[in-house]
Amino acid sequence: MMHNKVGVLMVNLGTPDAPTSPAVKNYLAQFLSDRRVIETSPLLWWPLLHAVILPFRASRLAKLYQSIWMEEGSPLLVYSQRQQKALAARRLPDVSVELGMSYGSPCLAKAIKKLLSQNLTKLIILPLYPQYSASTSAAVWDAVADILKRYRCLPSIHFIRDYAEHPAYIDALKQSVERSFKKQGQPDRLIVSFHGIPKRYAKLGDDYPKRCEDTYRALHTALALPENKMIMTYQSRFGCQPWLTPYTDKTLKKLPVQGVKHIQVICPGFAADCLETLEEIKQQNREIFLKAGGEKFEYIPALNDAPAHIDLLEQLIVVNA
Known part of the structure; x- marks a missing residue:
């Protein structure tokens, strides 16, 4: 009889190896060449990418990465490594945990x-994206499938699509918000930015907006805040085409005129703090809000390696092992 041996592959997006132009260029070239992204x-995109964008x-x-770089490295990598170590430290029986990035290091392969190499009977693929999107979670599937083509003997494969409404995930977010409220006082509005x-991606069938809305509704119910105390927005648009709205930056610019002077922002779609949270939200959007007449702005950190987050990841593994 074959002895059960489970491997867990945690996957996040990736990050440059250093906050330098060459390192960022190498990372972006890989990331922005993915057809899922x-x-x-x-024929149209690559000349534009290599001649103009990069x-x-x-x-x-x-320069933006330099403003958030930690002593140990890129925040996304640092927190992802801490998550992997914390989950491995739970010492689940016959479970090995490794970390890979879709783009950059440590590489998935x-x-x-x-x-x-450990003669697995099952491989659990855990993309660290709470809400499924073809541009993130499905990109992980593509990359893993391409790598597995090189192997003759494969274990059973289980792909965790997302965990947008998982009770432990919502509870971890709730704890995060409540800690912030206790420390900073309850704001006029809680901004939930994805x-x-x-x-166009959504119109073609990507159910990402629905999964974001599912998370938002579940968190709103858990916090039991009045309807007008929470606002859901979307950040980090790129290029000329229309993206999901309302836009976070434009929303923050309008709020002070409406009498909203104190806000807190949480970004539930990010399992680990990164450029989009620490620079775009905590720095850029803070400045936008304060310049527009806002008075108090607090960013609520990503779940990172908080014990409640590791509890969630452990539950996802145990139920699928």
Whole structure:
């Protein structure tokens, strides 16, 4: 009889190896070449990407990364590694946990090789995206499937699509918000900001907006706040085409005129703090709100390696092992 051995592959987006233009350029070239991320024909997209976008965007983003870089490295990588170590420390019987990134290091291929060398009977793929999107979760599936083509002997595969409404996830978010309210006082509005996607992707069938709405509704119910105390928005748009609305930055610019002077912002779509939360929200959007007449702005950190977050990840593994 085969002894059960489970491998868990935790996957997040990825990050540059250093806050420098060359490192950012290498990372962006890989990320923005994925057809799941940019669906434009490569014949049209790649010349634009390499001739215009990378040369100009890399240097600008490098400066932004420098403003959030931690002593141990990129925040996304640092917190993802802490998550992996914390989950592995739970010592689940016959379960090994590895971390890989869709783009950049540590690469998926090495993480998968390390897991499959242990004669697994099951491989659980855990994308660290609470809300499914074709541009994130499905991109993980594509990348893993391409790597697994190299192996003759494969274990059973279980893919965790998302966990947008999981009770432990909602409870972890609730705890986060309540800690912030206790420390900073209850704000006039709680802004719940998700990463956006082009509206066209949703029209073509990506159910990401619905999954974001599911998370928002569940969190709103858990917090039991009045209807007008929470606002759901979308951030991080890129390019010229319309993205999901309302936009976070434009919403924050309008709120002070409406008498909203104190806000707190949480970004439930990010399992770990990164450029989009620490620079875009905590720095850029804070400045937008205060310049528009706001008085108090607090960013509620991502769940990162908080014990309640590791509890959630452990539950996802145990139920699927």
